[in-house]
Amino acid sequence: MKEIKGGITAAKGFMAADTAAGIKYEGRTDMAMVYSKEPCISAGTFTSNVVKAACVKWDMNIVKSEDKMQAIVINSGIANACTGKEGFEACEKTAKAVEEALGIPFNSVAVASTGVIGMQLPVEKLESGVKDMATKLSDSTEAGTKASKAIMTTDTVNKEIAVEFEIGGKTVTLGGMSKGSGMIHPNMCTMLAFLCTDLCITKEMLQKAVSDVVALSFNMITVDGDTSTNDILITMANSLADNPVIDKEGQDYETFKEALAYVCVNLAKRMAADGEGASKLFEAQVVNASSKADAKTLARAIVGSNLSKAAIFGCDANFGRFLCAMGYSGADFDQEDVELFFKSKNGSLKVFDHGRPLDFDEDYAVKIMEAEAVTVYVDMNEGSDEATAWGCDLTYDYVKINADYRS
Amino acid sequence: MKEIKGGITAAKGFMAADTAAGIKYEGRTDMAMVYSKEPCISAGTFTSNVVKAACVKWDMNIVKSEDKMQAIVINSGIANACTGKEGFEACEKTAKAVEEALGIPFNSVAVASTGVIGMQLPVEKLESGVKDMATKLSDSTEAGTKASKAIMTTDTVNKEIAVEFEIGGKTVTLGGMSKGSGMIHPNMCTMLAFLCTDLCITKEMLQKAVSDVVALSFNMITVDGDTSTNDILITMANSLADNPVIDKEGQDYETFKEALAYVCVNLAKRMAADGEGASKLFEAQVVNASSKADAKTLARAIVGSNLSKAAIFGCDANFGRFLCAMGYSGADFDQEDVELFFKSKNGSLKVFDHGRPLDFDEDYAVKIMEAEAVTVYVDMNEGSDEATAWGCDLTYDYVKINADYRS
Numbered sequence: 001m002k003e004i005k006g007g008i009t010a011a012k013g014f015m016a017a018d019t020a021a022g023i024k025y026e027g028r029t030d031m032a033m034v035y036s037k038e039p040c041i042s043a044g045t046f047t048s049n050v051v052k053a054a055c056v057k058w059d060m061n062i063v064k065s066e067d068k069m070q071a072i073v074i075n076s077g078i079a080n081a082c083t084g085k086e087g088f089e090a091c092e093k094t095a096k097a098v099e100e101a102l103g104i105p106f107n108s109v110a111v112a113s114t115g116v117i118g119m120q121l122p123v124e125k126l127e128s129g130v131k132d133m134a135t136k137l138s139d140s141t142e143a144g145t146k147a148s149k150a151i152m153t154t155d156t157v158n159k160e161i162a163v164e165f166e167i168g169g170k171t172v173t174l175g176g177m178s179k180g181s182g183m184i185h186p187n188m189c190t191m192l193a194f195l196c197t198d199l200c201i202t203k204e205m206l207q208k209a210v211s212d213v214v215a216l217s218f219n220m221i222t223v224d225g226d227t228s229t230n231d232i233l234i235t236m237a238n239s240l241a242d243n244p245v246i247d248k249e250g251q252d253y254e255t256f257k258e259a260l261a262y263v264c265v266n267l268a269k270r271m272a273a274d275g276e277g278a279s280k281l282f283e284a285q286v287v288n289a290s291s292k293a294d295a296k297t298l299a300r301a302i303v304g305s306n307l308s309k310a311a312i313f314g315c316d317a318n319f320g321r322f323l324c325a326m327g328y329s330g331a332d333f334d335q336e337d338v339e340l341f342f343k344s345k346n347g348s349l350k351v352f353d354h355g356r357p358l359d360f361d362e363d364y365a366v367k368i369m370e371a372e373a374v375t376v377y378v379d380m381n382e383g384s385d386e387a388t389a390w391g392c393d394l395t396y397d398y399v400k401i402n403a404d405y406r407s
Numbered sequence: 408m409k410e411i412k413g414g415i416t417a418a419k420g421f422m423a424a425d426t427a428a429g430i431k432y433e434g435r436t437d438m439a440m441v442y443s444k445e446p447c448i449s450a451g452t453f454t455s456n457v458v459k460a461a462c463v464k465w466d467m468n469i470v471k472s473e474d475k476m477q478a479i480v481i482n483s484g485i486a487n488a489c490t491g492k493e494g495f496e497a498c499e500k501t502a503k504a505v506e507e508a509l510g511i512p513f514n515s516v517a518v519a520s521t522g523v524i525g526m527q528l529p530v531e532k533l534e535s536g537v538k539d540m541a542t543k544l545s546d547s548t549e550a551g552t553k554a555s556k557a558i559m560t561t562d563t564v565n566k567e568i569a570v571e572f573e574i575g576g577k578t579v580t581l582g583g584m585s586k587g588s589g590m591i592h593p594n595m596c597t598m599l600a601f602l603c604t605d606l607c608i609t610k611e612m613l614q615k616a617v618s619d620v621v622a623l624s625f626n627m628i629t630v631d632g633d634t635s636t637n638d639i640l641i642t643m644a645n646s647l648a649d650n651p652v653i654d655k656e657g658q659d660y661e662t663f664k665e666a667l668a669y670v671c672v673n674l675a676k677r678m679a680a681d682g683e684g685a686s687k688l689f690e691a692q693v694v695n696a697s698s699k700a701d702a703k704t705l706a707r708a709i710v711g712s713n714l715s716k717a718a719i720f721g722c723d724a725n726f727g728r729f730l731c732a733m734g735y736s737g738a739d740f741d742q743e744d745v746e747l748f749f750k751s752k753n754g755s756l757k758v759f760d761h762g763r764p765l766d767f768d769e770d771y772a773v774k775i776m777e778a779e780a781v782t783v784y785v786d787m788n789e790g791s792d793e794a795t796a797w798g799c800d801l802t803y804d805y806v807k808i809n810a811d812y813r814s
Contacts, residue, residue: 051734051742082730082742084762117727118764229731306713307809314810320524323489324636327458335458335489355491357525396803402714403721403801 001259007160009144010175012198012240013037016143017136018150021129023122024077024115031129032074032147033098034194035137039068039108040236043207045214047231053081053117058091059110059232066203069236070108071098072194073130074151076179080113080121081229090121097127101134112192112232114153114179148177151192154401155179159270165259167243167252172199174256176263180271191218191271193233195263198241199256205246209257210235217264220300220389221272235260272303272390273373277397281373282312284322287386288379294331295380295387301329302376303391312374313393317342317365319351322376339379344371354381408666414567416551417582419605419647420444423550424543425557428536430529431484431522438536439481439554440505441601442544446475446515447643450614452621454638460488460524465498466517466639473610476643477515478505479601480537481558483586487520487528488636497528504534508541519599519639521560521586555584558599561808562588566677572666574650574659579606581663583670587678598625598678600640602670605648606663612653616664617642624671627707627796628679642667679710679797680780684804688780689719691729694793695786701738702787702794708736709783710798719781720800724749724772726758729783746786751778761788 009016014036018029044063046056062069073094080087095109113121137143148158162175180191201209214233239245246252273281284302289295302308305325311318319340326333336355341348347368351360368374416423421443425436451470453463469476480501487494502516520528544550555565569582587598608616621640646652653659680688691709696702709715712732718725726747733740743762748755754775758767775781 049731049734050739051730079727082727082759082762082764084743086763116725117731118725118759120764229727229734306805310806310809313806316810318523318525320486320489320636323458324456324524327456327636332457336491352489352525355489356493357489357527394806394809396806398713399717399720399801399803399806402717403723 001163001165001262004162004164006141006162007144007148007175008034008177008194008196009139009141010162011173011196013238014196015137015139016147017133017138018146019129019132021075021125023075023125029146029150030076031126031133032150033130033133033137034072034147034196035102036070036196036236036238038238038240039070040238041203041206042069042234042236043203043210044232044234045211047228049229051082051229053079053113053230054083054087054091055080055111055113056230056232057088059112059234062107062110063234067107069110070104071102072110072112072234073098074112074192075126076151076153077115078113078119078121079115079117079230081117083118083120086120090123090126093123094126094130097130101131110234114151114192114230117229144175144177151177151179153179154276155274157274159267161263161266163259163263165255167199167246167255170241170243172241172243173197174199174259174263176267178267178271191231193218193267195235197235197237198239199237199246200239200241200243201237201246201256205248205253206235206237209253209260213257213260213264217261217268220296220387221268221391269390272392275392276401277395278392279313279395280393282309282391282393283373283375284389285375285377285386286380288381288383289385290333290380290383292385292387294333295385297329297331298326298378299387299389301325303389306394309391309394312369313395315366315369317351317362317369323352333380333382337381339381341377342368343375343377344368344373346371408570408572408669411569411571413548413569414551414555414582415441415584415601415603416546416548417569418580418603420645421603422544422546423554424540424545425553426536426539428482428532430482430532436553436557437483438533438540439557440537440540440544441479441554441603442509443477443603443643443645445645445647446477447645448610448613449476449641449643450610450617451639451641452618454635456636458489458636460486460520460637461490461494461498462487462518462520463637463639464495466519466641469514469517470641474514476517477511478509479517479519479641480505481519481599482533483558483560484522485520485526485528486522486524486637488524490525490527493527497530497533500530501533501537504537508538517641521558521599521637524636551582551584558584558586560586560588561683562586563681566674568670568673570666570670572662574606574653574662577648577650579648579650580604581606581666581670583674585674585678588681588683598638600625600674602642604642604644605646606644606653607646607648607650608644608653608663612655612660613642613644616660616667620664620667620671624668624675627703627794628675628798676797679799682799683808684802685799686720686802687800689716689798689800690780690782691796692782692784692793693787695788695790696792697740697787697790699792699794701740702792704736704738705733705785706794706796708732710796713801716798716801719776720802722773722776724758724769724776730759740787740789744788746788748784749775750782750784751775751780753778
């Protein structure tokens with residue numbers, strides 16, 4: 001497997017377009033379209049929030065049916081959540097605009113929205129946007145990059161990636177893009193992610209791979225503990241790579257799953273690092289835990305704590321906060337077993353050893369924590385399971401961004 | 408029942424003292440002692456964090472035994488958490504210093520600490536502090552007030568209260584003090600609280616009243632979602648009011664419980680309003696929920712969300728964030744049933760009605776949210792249970808305080 005240039009348009013037969021529909025922002029693009037020349041099988045994961053946005057309900061209907069998927073329309077600015085019947089009708093009207101413009105069935109069109117909750121979408125602007133994008137679809141790398149920019153909200157950078165790998169002597173490509181910066185917490189984290197591959201695979205195996213990989217990538221990041229109403233990850237596969245179909249577990253499935261994990265972890269970490277107001281990536285690695293579930297719970301509690309996040313921002317090696325977060329996480333353990341380290345590219349330092357605080361060099365601790373990516377590494381010494389979670393620091397800018405998001 | 412002047416020394420037979428032991432702070436007091444002339448029965452609730460501070464373990468041993476309690480020694484500055492065997496020995500040495508100075512058994516002395524985790528207590532300074540306080544014990548109102556100031560950490564105001572009520576023709580007094588500002592989240596919220604009463608009651612009935620009331624007062628506040636290692640609430644009762652003993656449920660028990668609830672809700676709300684960096688009290692009232700458990704879960708999710716808290720800070724009536732928090736809380740409900748209002752002393756405004764956003768006057772919404780206490784009022788229209796939770800807004804100062812707490 002190797003990383004290649006590009007994103008959502010990297011795999012054979014996928015095209016993208018963007019437009020400035022004037023939904024909420026001025027002077028920037030706010031709509032994107034992804035289109036496959038061939039109908040695709042699809043798989044997806046969706047927010048666990050019981051308040052689901054209209055687009056989440058719309059897409060779940062498609063992904064959970066046997067219907068093929070051929071296009072996705074995404075808008076930023078307004079989330080189309082808490083919008084009642086009118087909101088669901090907006091999804092249908094958008095899909096029907098694609099049907100009219102591209103001649104594909106409206107129930108093969110997924111929709112996704114991100115932005116303010118509780119406002120109705122300006123449907124006519126979306127319809128005009130669809131019409132415009134239908135004439136601009138392109139399989140160029142540039143078209144993919146522009147699409148990844150159009151779906152940003154408070155993101156400061158766009159996120160896209162593509163990889164190539166071999167299945168049965170055929171080159172398969174997987175490309176993707178995502179957005180996400182605030183309202184980010186498993187399950188799903190608050191985010192939109194779209195992956196396109198020319199792989200030939202059954203729907204069942206595609207969904208299995210996606211669900212497994214999401215659990216250890218996107219569902220292991222948190223920015224602010226707030227699980228969005230709008231989380232959507234959709235993977236489309238159009239079979240154009242012409243590889244022998246993957247219809248069971250085995251080497252080919254593992255090869256694909258590895259590529260999928262590489263892409264998802266990469267996008268997830270970049271979303272965490274670009275968390276609202278974030279100045280650095282904050283990683284927690286928990287090893288030798290007594291179960292996988294505990295390892296995940298502990299890692300997520302560490303990166304999810306406001307006090308931990310503020311300490312990471314301040315380069316304050318206040319390790320008690322991390323132990324405190326582990327303690328209230330719900331995982332069971334004995335603090336007498338625990339060793340805790342701070343790590344980064346600038347060094348490694350043990351600060352807590354089997355229940356006792358260690359004397360340590362504060363200046364060295366600050367040096368480690370000043371790096372742009374800081375890891376809290378915890379050895380539980382109680383078993384053999386491990387997990388990694390990603391988040392970001394809590395900064396003044398997080399408060400600034402969120403104290404007046406709507407204006 | 409009526410509120411009276413004073414705090415921890417208001418009830419008959421209770422005395423207090425404070426001192427500046429130089430544990431961590433300079434130029435301020437950092438130790439307090441509460442003492443009852445008569446041995447007391449005690450009841451308590453303690454942190455649910457599995458990483459429990461040494462003092463929590465020490466006090467649980469006393470409260471859960473048949474031993475009487477006669478004194479409590481509290482220090483601020485260092486939490487004595489994550490300190491291993493040495494930390495537990497510090498508790499014992501402190502209690503033995505009280506035994507020596509006051510001639511009461513060391514296992515009748517509770518200890519409580521609040522401050523930085525992962526540092527050892529300077530035991531000799533604590534022993535000197537105990538010696539000094541033993542000579543200064545007083546039942547004056549001033550002594551109680553000074554004690555309530557000595558236990559503060561990042562608190563900006565001290566918290567004390569006292570009430571009087573009648574049981575069987577006798578006047579009973581209940582006084583208390585608490586501290587808490589950061590690392591505050593049920594169960595228990597991060598805090599220390601000490602209540603002293605001259606009531607005559609059995610240990611069993613005292614613990615029952617305390618547990619019931621804590622669940623609806625201190626356990627319904629949150630500042631930052633971080634459940635401390637050090638939460639302690641202890642109630643001491645010395646029988647000096649000479650009322651007929653309360654040994655079962657009934658009118659007398661209800662009278663006491665009502666007074667206890669008044670005191671606990673008052674202290675809890677003041678802790679929430681004084682949350683680290685807070686500029687206002689943020690209350691969530693959930694009514695007509697389908698169960699008490701759901702009502703509590705929903706109310707706590709609303710006041711616990713970083714995004715909700717930031718919106719309250721910014722006076723931004725971004726009601727979707729509150730619905731989003733309700734959605735991921737774990738409670739089950741249908742958004743089509745929900746009505747949501749913003750309320751304060753400046754007015755009341757419905758913004759969401761049975762699944763649909765309402766048009767509303769933004770200026771009026773800002774006026775409501777500018778008050779020093781803002782309520783999000785949610786009618787679930789699904790049952791008859793209700794709950795109230797308290798928190799505070801998320802401000803720049805919260806980040807500032809916690810980015811470099813130790814220095």
